[in-house]
Amino acid sequence: MTDFTIILRSLRARLFSTVVTAITVAVAVGLMLVLLSMSDAGRQAFNQGTGNMHLLVSRDASPMVAILNGVFYANPPQRPIMWEKYQEIAANPLLEWAIPTQQGDSYEGFPVLATLPEFFTKFTPNENEPWKLREGRFIRGAKDPLPAGEKGPDRPDAYAYEVVLGSAAAKGTGLKVGDEIFLTHGINASRQLGAPQEEAPHVHKDFSYRVVGILMPTGSAHDRALFTHLDGAWVLHAHDRRKDADESVTKTTLADIEPGDRKITGIYLRVLTRAGAQGSASLPVVYDQLRRDSSITVAQPKQQIDTLFRIVGNIDSIFVALAAAVMLSSGIGIMLAMYNSMNERRRQVAVLRVLGCSRGRVFGLILTESAMIGVIGAVAGAGLAVVGGFLVAGVLKEQIGLSVTPVFSAPAIMTVVLATVALAAVAGVIPAILAYRTPVANNLRPIG
Amino acid sequence: MSAAAPDVPALDISGLRFRYPGAEGNGWVVDVRGLRLDRGEQVLLTGGSGVGKSTLLYLIAGLMDPVEGRVNVAGRHVHALHGHQRDLYRGRTVGMIFQTFNLLHGFSALENVMAAMMFSEIPAKEHRAKAEGLLRHLGIERMDAEPTRLSVGQQQRVAVARAMACDPVLVLADEPTASLDPENAAGAMELIQGVCREKGAALLCVSHDPSMAGRFERRETFLGLRAG
Numbered sequence: 001m002t003d004f005t006i007i008l009r010s011l012r013a014r015l016f017s018t019v020v021t022a023i024t025v026a027v028a029v030g031l032m033l034v035l036l037s038m039s040d041a042g043r044q045a046f047n048q049g050t051g052n053m054h055l056l057v058s059r060d061a062s063p064m065v066a067i068l069n070g071v072f073y074a075n076p077p078q079r080p081i082m083w084e085k086y087q088e089i090a091a092n093p094l095l096e097w098a099i100p101t102q103q104g105d106s107y108e109g110f111p112v113l114a115t116l117p118e119f120f121t122k123f124t125p126n127e128n129e130p131w132k133l134r135e136g137r138f139i140r141g142a143k144d145p146l147p148a149g150e151k152g153p154d155r156p157d158a159y160a161y162e163v164v165l166g167s168a169a170a171k172g173t174g175l176k177v178g179d180e181i182f183l184t185h186g187i188n189a190s191r192q193l194g195a196p197q198e199e200a201p202h203v204h205k206d207f208s209y210r211v212v213g214i215l216m217p218t219g220s221a222h223d224r225a226l227f228t229h230l231d232g233a234w235v236l237h238a239h240d241r242r243k244d245a246d247e248s249v250t251k252t253t254l255a256d257i258e259p260g261d262r263k264i265t266g267i268y269l270r271v272l273t274r275a276g277a278q279g280s281a282s283l284p285v286v287y288d289q290l291r292r293d294s295s296i297t298v299a300q301p302k303q304q305i306d307t308l309f310r311i312v313g314n315i316d317s318i319f320v321a322l323a324a325a326v327m328l329s330s331g332i333g334i335m336l337a338m339y340n341s342m343n344e345r346r347r348q349v350a351v352l353r354v355l356g357c358s359r360g361r362v363f364g365l366i367l368t369e370s371a372m373i374g375v376i377g378a379v380a381g382a383g384l385a386v387v388g389g390f391l392v393a394g395v396l397k398e399q400i401g402l403s404v405t406p407v408f409s410a411p412a413i414m415t416v417v418l419a420t421v422a423l424a425a426v427a428g429v430i431p432a433i434l435a436y437r438t439p440v441a442n443n444l445r446p447i448g
Numbered sequence: 449m450s451a452a453a454p455d456v457p458a459l460d461i462s463g464l465r466f467r468y469p470g471a472e473g474n475g476w477v478v479d480v481r482g483l484r485l486d487r488g489e490q491v492l493l494t495g496g497s498g499v500g501k502s503t504l505l506y507l508i509a510g511l512m513d514p515v516e517g518r519v520n521v522a523g524r525h526v527h528a529l530h531g532h533q534r535d536l537y538r539g540r541t542v543g544m545i546f547q548t549f550n551l552l553h554g555f556s557a558l559e560n561v562m563a564a565m566m567f568s569e570i571p572a573k574e575h576r577a578k579a580e581g582l583l584r585h586l587g588i589e590r591m592d593a594e595p596t597r598l599s600v601g602q603q604q605r606v607a608v609a610r611a612m613a614c615d616p617v618l619v620l621a622d623e624p625t626a627s628l629d630p631e632n633a634a635g636a637m638e639l640i641q642g643v644c645r646e647k648g649a650a651l652l653c654v655s656h657d658p659s660m661a662g663r664f665e666r667r668e669t670f671l672g673l674r675a676g
Contacts, residue, residue: 001562001575013554351550354509355610356539356567358532441506446548446627 003361007369010348014341018373021330021337025377026384028330029420032323033385033413034392037406039316046072046308049220050301051125054283055269057081057089057290063299064307069103070266071301072221073111076103076186081296083262089269089290094282096272097122100264102233105183105204110169112183112226114233117141120164123268125218136177136213139164139229152210157254160232164213168223180208183228183236204236206250219405234261331423334373338366338431349435350443359436366432367425374424378417456523458618458650459485459508464517466500466507478504480517480673485618490641490651492660495670501654504670505620508652509542510534522617539567543611543649545640547623549603551595557583557606558591564613582609586639600628604636612643619644621653630659637663 011018049071050056059079060066068074083100090098099119105112113119120138124130131138137147139162146152153161165175175181185202209228217223231254238261239252273280283300290298349362357365389406466478477500485491495501506512508519510526519526522541529537543564551560561579570578583591586605588598595603604624611619621640625633637653637660644651653660661667 001559001566002572003566005559006563009552009554009559347550348552351552352563353535354511354538354544354550355564356535356614358535358567360532361567440511441503444506444546444550444622445502446546 003365003368006352006365007372010345010365010369011372014337017337017341018376021334021373022377022380024330024333025327025374025420025424026380028323028327029378029381029416030384030388031326032320032416033382033408034389034406035316035319035323036412036416037385037389037408038392039320046305047302048126048218049222050305051123051129051220052127052270053123053268053301054271054280055287055290056299056301057267057269057296058265058299059295060297063297064304066266066297066299067301067304067308070101070268070299073103073113073225076111077265080263080265081267083259083264085296086264086267089267089296092286092289094272094286096270097268098270099123099268100230101266101268102230102264104265105185105233105236107169107181107183107226108173110166110172110224110226112163112228112233113222114228114230116230117144119227119268122270125220125222129218131218132216134167134170134214134216136164136211138213139227141229142231152212157231157235158210160229160235160254161207161209162212162229162232163209164215164227165211166215166223166225166227167217169226170214172224175211175214177211177214179211181211182208183226185236185240204239206239206252207232207236230264231257234263237261237263327420327423330377331427334370334424335427335430337373338370338428339434342431342434345435346438346443349438350440353438353440354444362438363432363436366435367428370428370431371421371425374421374427375417377424378420381420382413382417456487457484457520458487458489458522459483459652460518460520461508462518464504464507464514464519466503466512466514476515478507478514480504483668483673485650485652487617488645488648488650489666490644490664491653492664492667493652493654493670493673494658494661494667495654495656497656499670501656501670502622505544505622505652505654508618508620509544510538536567539564540569540614541617543614543616543619545607545611545619545621545624547626549595549607551603551606551610553596554594556592556594557588557598557602560595560606561609561613564610568614570614579609579613582612585609586643601632601635604628604632605639608640608643612647612649615647616649619649619651621651623655623657624653625655625657625660633657633659 056066056070058066058070058077059081060069060077069077086098086100097118099115099122101119102114103111105114117139120131140159142159144159146158152158163181165173182203182205185204209232215223234257235252235254238257239249241261242249242252242256271280271282271286287298287300290296352362386408389408393406461480461483464478464480465476467474467476493501503512507514508521508526510529513527524537526534526537552563555563558576558579561582562575565575565578580591583606586609588602588605588609590598595606598606624640625636628636641651641663653664
């Protein structure tokens with residue numbers, strides 16, 4: 001029989017109140033830990049998608065907009081870069097690679113990124129994590145033959161009308177390898193082959209695309225995209241141009257592409273680096289060179305994401321403050337539960353006093369009991385946060401392709417748990433003072 | 449302190465007076481000229497309801513402070529001890545038995561007895577064996593049962609075992625039979641007196657039940673103790 005036994009018996013005697021109060025604390029602790037962990041995880045998630053790219057070139061209004069549009073598909077960039085400009089930039093000997101991208105089309109609300117096969121062979125969405133296919137293959141180049149055994153259209157330009165689906169796009173559209181689709185100009189709902197045309201305005205209905213691959217999730221915004229060959233995108237828009245000039249035009253091919261059709265909206269750049277290194281001494285040089293060109297916007301993804309998080313960080317602080325307020329209210333909950341129990345436990349306190357228990361020890365018993373509720377709640381809350389955090393992360397990745405891996409650092413958990421226990425102990429001070437002051441004689445008399 | 453010299457009385461009260469704060473005009477609630485109980489002596493203190501019998505017991509136990517006078521238990525001036533020292537002294541030298549037993553709910557019979565030893569100098573490793581021995585001696589077999597699951601008579605025995613757990617010099621019994629029928633009351637008093645005799649503890653039993661008189665060689669009335 002120890003003080004701990006007395007505390008446990010007391011908690012058990014008020015089991016409902018104990019459990020409800022501990023749950024309140026657990027929810028508050030869980031919320032606080034999830035917010036703290038998600039704050040770091042959010043930054044990590046945004047870092048995913050830029051992968052091994054050092055710079056992004058576009059003609060957006062600012063580097064931040066360039067990143068949001070070019071990497072996170074916030075909106076299709078409005079101002080194009082002509083192919084000649086791309087060639088000029090790509091010719092820089094300090095570059096390891098320069099991959100052109102074009103946005104503007106969509107399928108069922110999912111953005112389409114037209115690019116070159118190098119997008120899958122050189123650019124990686126996460127550092128040191130190359131693209132992986134769940135099914136099928138990547139888009140191929142103009143000179144790459146149809147893989148042996150694959151059934152497909154027997155045309156030399158068939159490569160230009162192949163599409164690879166990001167994992168979330170595949171899940172969201174329900175498409176599978178071999179399906180044929182029409183893309184829509186702009187971010188509007190487009191449709192699958194055979195759907196009524198009047199429901200999908202601006203559909204590139206003269207060109208069907210064949211799904212050739214589905215990607216594994218990357219945890220980046222690219223999971224929501226569909227990837228096609230740049231040549232196909234140019235043909236589509238050359239066709240629109242030609243039809244605008246002559247409504248009788250029914251067919252456009254690669255041969256019909258004019259220099260003015262060769263437009264892109266972004267360039268993913270990587271500066272030459274030593275093998276295995278991510279940073280490069282040439283990066284500031286290239287960055288400076290490109291910035292001198294006033295016709296383009298140059299963004300350093302990591303720098304822009306840091307800027308973004310400096311802005312978002314304030315919101316983080318508000319959320320953490322709200323979680324702290326919830327924790328405080330759970331502390332008040334403990335105090336009320338303990339305070340309300342004092343009426344029924346005055347006799348117990350009086351009996352303990354008769355048996356030789358000092359006022360100080362009674363004070364300590366109540367304070368420890370209050371802290372125990374904090375311990376139970378904090379431990380349960382930490383468990384709740386870990387399980388809940390990963391469940392939420394799973395749902396986010398599954399539903400929107402955003403890979404948010406909760407980061408639970410041991411010091412953060414310990415700090416929150418200790419703060420909770422301290423808060424719970426403080427919440428027990430007033431009930432403990434009441435117990436300390438309990439008049440013994442009055443509470444030993446027979447009831448009634 | 450059980451180990452006090454045998455010639456030191458278990459209880460020695462002189463000029464003890466008490467009234468509640470702010471009730472100066474209402475006279476003394478407790479006004480005891482003198483009362484002495486030798487080691488092992490058993491005294492019945494009678495008086496009507498509300499005359500201050502229970503208050504006198506709380507004063508003796510050091511749970512209340514007198515306005516004037518002195519209470520020595522086993523030679524120690526109880527009210528000269530303060531705070532933790534007084535609580536410790538009470539736990540070691542005084543056992544209390546109440547009309548409604550005042551057992552701790554949520555605790556087993558065994559834990560109720562062990563709780564009394566928690567605040568003593570008895571080594572913790574001896575608590576269980578000692579409590580089990582006492583309960584067994586008093587005929588309690590269901591030691592793990594909570595008091596509410598025991599009969600009234602068994603609860604009384606648990607209360608007695610708890611009062612005797614620290615081998616007190618003095619046992620204070622406050623109307624111990626008031627909630628029992630005459631037959632059980634006789635049995636309970638037999639038990640309390642027997643155990644006190646066996647353990648060598650003095651017993652001061654307050655009661656307004658006239659049928660108790662025959663059980664005690666020494667009887668005092670509350671009025672008879674008054675200083676005036």
